[in-house]
Amino acid sequence: MTTDNVIExxxxxxxxxxxxxxxxxxxxxxxxxxxxxxxxxxxxxxxxLRCVNFLETPTAGTxxxxxxxxxxxxxxxxxxxxxxxxxxxxxxxxxxxxxxFNLFPHxxxxxxxxxxxxxxxxxSREEAAARAEDLLARVGLAGRGGAYPSHLSGGQQQxxxxxxxxxxDPDVMLFDEATSALDPELVxxxxxxxxxxxxxxxxxxxxxHELGFAYHIADEVVFLSEGRIYEQGPPEQVMLHPKGExxxxxxxxxxxxxxxxxx
Amino acid sequence: xxxxWDFSVISDNAGLLFWGLGNTLLLTLIAILIGTPLGLAVxxxxxxxxxxxxxxxxxxxEVFRATPALVQLYWLYxxxxxxxxxxxxxxxxxxxxxxxxxxxxLSEVFRxxxxxxxxxxxxxxRGIGLSYPRMLRTIILPQAVRRxxxxxxxxxxxxxxxxxxxxxxxxxxLLFVAQDISYxxxxxxxxxxxxxxxxxxxxxxxxxxxxxxxxRLARSGEFTAR
Numbered sequence: 001m002t003t004d005n006v007i008e009x010x011x012x013x014x015x016x017x018x019x020x021x022x023x024x025x026x027x028x029x030x031x032x033x034x035x036x037x038x039x040x041x042x043x044x045x046x047x048x049l050r051c052v053n054f055l056e057t058p059t060a061g062t063x064x065x066x067x068x069x070x071x072x073x074x075x076x077x078x079x080x081x082x083x084x085x086x087x088x089x090x091x092x093x094x095x096x097x098x099x100x101f102n103l104f105p106h107x108x109x110x111x112x113x114x115x116x117x118x119x120x121x122x123x124s125r126e127e128a129a130a131r132a133e134d135l136l137a138r139v140g141l142a143g144r145g146g147a148y149p150s151h152l153s154g155g156q157q158q159x160x161x162x163x164x165x166x167x168x169d170p171d172v173m174l175f176d177e178a179t180s181a182l183d184p185e186l187v188x189x190x191x192x193x194x195x196x197x198x199x200x201x202x203x204x205x206x207x208x209h210e211l212g213f214a215y216h217i218a219d220e221v222v223f224l225s226e227g228r229i230y231e232q233g234p235p236e237q238v239m240l241h242p243k244g245e246x247x248x249x250x251x252x253x254x255x256x257x258x259x260x261x262x263x
Numbered sequence: 264x265x266x267x268w269d270f271s272v273i274s275d276n277a278g279l280l281f282w283g284l285g286n287t288l289l290l291t292l293i294a295i296l297i298g299t300p301l302g303l304a305v306x307x308x309x310x311x312x313x314x315x316x317x318x319x320x321x322x323x324x325e326v327f328r329a330t331p332a333l334v335q336l337y338w339l340y341x342x343x344x345x346x347x348x349x350x351x352x353x354x355x356x357x358x359x360x361x362x363x364x365x366x367x368x369l370s371e372v373f374r375x376x377x378x379x380x381x382x383x384x385x386x387x388x389r390g391i392g393l394s395y396p397r398m399l400r401t402i403i404l405p406q407a408v409r410r411x412x413x414x415x416x417x418x419x420x421x422x423x424x425x426x427x428x429x430x431x432x433x434x435x436x437l438l439f440v441a442q443d444i445s446y447x448x449x450x451x452x453x454x455x456x457x458x459x460x461x462x463x464x465x466x467x468x469x470x471x472x473x474x475x476x477x478x479r480l481a482r483s484g485e486f487t488a489r
Contacts (some may be wrong), residue, residue: 084395088393089392095390098383102383102384104384104388104402105406106405106406115401115402116393119397119401120393126478137468164387165390168391225426
C-alpha cells in the first residue's frame with residue numbers, strides 16, 4: 001500500500017492506570033503538511049504527540065508510519081506489541097522537540113547534534129560534525145557549536161534541540177509546546193525556525209499555545225477536548241468560525257491572540 | 264606515667280610498613296575494579312522492569328549490606344571450605360569479600376545517580392533512536408557519575424579502611440604488618456600511630472585529587488544539569 005500520509009493514527013487509545021487520556025483518535029498527517037493540535041491543558045495533546053513516536057505506548061489502536069502500521073497485533077482488544085528495534089528505527093525517523101529542550105548538559109551543542117548521527121545513522125565524526133555545523137548555521141547559531149547548553153539562552157537551546165532532531169533527516173517533526181518554556185522575547189526566534197522548516201517542505205505535527213503562530217503555519221488545525229477530536233479543519237474555519245461550542249469557548253478564551261513578530 | 268617514645272622502630276621497619284601499605288592498596292584497588300562494574304550491573308538489574316531480574320538483585324544488595332564485612336570474610340575463609348572443600352587464601356577471600364561488599368554499596372550509589380537523571384534526558388535519548396546500552400553509556404551514566412563522584416570517593420575510602428579486616432585472615436596488609444612488628448618490639452604506640460598517619464595521608468591525597476577533578480568539571484560549565 002502506498003500513501004502520501006507520513007502518519008496515520010486510527011482508533012488510538014491511551015490510559016494511565018484507570019484514567020483514559022485518549023479515547024479513540026483518528027488522525028492523518030499528510031506529507032509536507034503542518035498539522036497543529038490545539039486544546040485546553042489535559043485534553044491529551046501532548047500524550048497524542050508522544051504516542052506517535054512511542055515515548056508513550058498506546059493502550060490500543062494503531063499508528064502507521066509511511067503507510068506501514070507499527071507493531072504487531074496482540075490479543076483481541078486492539079492491543080499491539082512493539083519490538084525495541086522497530087521503535088528505535090521509527091524514532092530515528094521521527095524528530096521530536098520538547099518543551100524543556102532536554103539537551104544533554106554534559107555535551108556541547110555540536111556533540112548534542114552529533115550523537116544520534118554517530119550512534120544510530122553510523123556517520124563518521126567528520127560527516128556528523130559537518131552536518132551539525134550546517135544545521136547550526138541554518139538556525140542562526142553558526143560558530144556556537146562549542147558551547148555547552150548551560151551557556152546558551154533558552155531560545156538558543158531550543159534551536160540546538162531542533163538541529164539535533166533534524167540531523168537524523170526525519171520524515172516528520174513533532175513539536176511538543178516548543179516555546180512554552182521560553183521568555184516571551186525568545187519565542188520569535190524559535191517560531192521563525194519552525195516556519196522556515198515548513199517552507200522547506202517538512203512534515204510537522206505541532207502542539208502549541210501560540211495561536212497566532214498556529215493560525216499562520218497550520219494546514220490543518222485539530223481541536224482536542226477530553227481525549228477526543230472535537231473539531232478539525234483549515235485554520236480559518238476552526239479558529240475564526242468554529243462550529244462546536246467548546247471550540248468557540250476555547251477561541252473566545254484566547255480572543256486576543258496576536259501574531260508574533262516573525263520578521 | 265612517662266612513656267619513652269622511640270620512633271626508631273618505624274625507620275627500622277619502614278620497608279615492611281610500605282610493603283604492607285602496598286598490599287592494602289592492592290587489595291582495595293582490586294575490590295574497586297571488581298566491585299564498581301559489578302555494582303553497576305546489579306544497579307541495572309535492580310532498575311529493570313522485569314521482576315525476575317530486579318528481585319534477585321534486591322536480595323543480593325540487602326543481604327550483603329545487612330551482614331558485617333568481617334562475618335562475610337570469615338564465612339568465605341572458614342565456612343566455605345567446610346561446604347565445598349575449596350580453600351581460599353587470605354588474599355583471595357578478602358578480595359572476594361570486599362568486591363562483593365563494595366558492589367552492594369556501589370550499586371545503591373549507581374541506582375541513586377541514575378534515578379536522579381530527569382525523565383527529559385531519557386525522552387531525548389530515546390527520541391533520537393539511541394539503544395538502551397548506548398544511552399546509558401553516553402547520556403545517562405556520564406551525568407550520573409559526575410553527580411555521584413563525591414559519594415563514590417567516600418565509598419572507596421570506606422573500602423580502604425574496611426580492607427583492614429584482611430589482617431584477620433593472615434593477609435599481610437598494613438594492619439597485619441603493624442601487629443607483627445608490635446608483637447616483636449612491643450612498640451605498639453609508635454607502630455599504630457604511624458599506620459594511622461599513613462592511612463590518613465593516603466586518604467587525604469585521594470580526597471584532594473577528587474576535589475581537583477570536581478573543580479575542573481565544575482569550571483568547564485557542563486556540570487550544571489537541568
